[in-house]
Amino acid sequence: MLRSEVKQAQQRAAAMFAEAGITITAEEQAGIEVAGFGLDRLETEGLELITYVNTDRYCAKELVLFPRQTCPEHIHPPIAGEPGKMETFRCRWGKVFLYVEGAPTEQIAAVVPAASSAYYTVFHEVSLSPGEQYTIAPGTKHWFQAGDEGSIVSEFSSTSRDEFDIFTDPNIERMPVITEDEA
């Protein structure tokens, strides 16, 4: 992803934090992680996030999704004898549609990203409005998409080790690679 694209996404996420009344520091804003998953279509498949804290015991992040932006399907595997990451999503602003393993919802509210629809395989819908939350059990495949206005979600979890996440889409690279714009 180009540096300029990263900066633009950071500014857009920062504006959403401001609208939601969530204060972040200037340093946090400058460090907003823009995850494009190596797919080069950030608008449809991507995620913006701030990791507030990640220790060997717990982790807390704030996730930002642009309108209809999707975080692709993935699973958190067990690491070094510990069960996979356990996550609680608490919707703070906007609306988010979360999909987990289980009985598929007949008419889902999300629009499956067309470019990679084969890599979305779980369709049990959990719809979260502000103040609502859901805990994803370790070892559960999941993906999520914001509603039409975007969404901000607090993620409370066990220790985060994003680099070990397993995505259903084999084309995905989780860790962002930023390329400098040409002069």
Next chain:
Amino acid sequence: MLRSEVKQAQQRAAAMFAEAGITITAEEQAGIEVAGFGLDRLETEGLELITYVNTDRYCAKELVLFPRQTCPEHIHPPIAGEPGKMETFRCRWGKVFLYVEGAPTEQIAAVVPAASSAYYTVFHEVSLSPGEQYTIAPGTKHWFQAGDEGSIVSEFSSTSRDEFDIFTDPNIERMPVITEDEA
């Protein structure tokens, strides 16, 4: 504490959540924990909180302090071979003054509660405004007080086991006892 006092404190905390733009559910509002620490002076020494999630791996709470209300000094001991609770405080609204072990701050911003001043023994000040945060290492004595407008603080932590907290003030009972109002 009387049921009526609990309800009043819950309503006051709920109004602060609304002012801060933090959405909670009706069920969460009805369940706001009002901790008076058995001291019968909630206005000066007390804490209101919602536990969003508390699993065997992590915990997340939202803490509310009324103006100048103080959460008394305590420590989280090791439990069953695990180190004591580790906590990250992130100020969301208002201002909070946190005191931990370390070089005492010369002029602290908090007012030590007069009725129990002997039980406040650590004075290394960490002042937190919205967007600022601090992680309290396990086994560190700490206490905190809101500024003049009160404060809302997100607490991200390892598993919470409040019943084992050790307070410096021997008169404190952590777990609330609610008495029904007389008819």
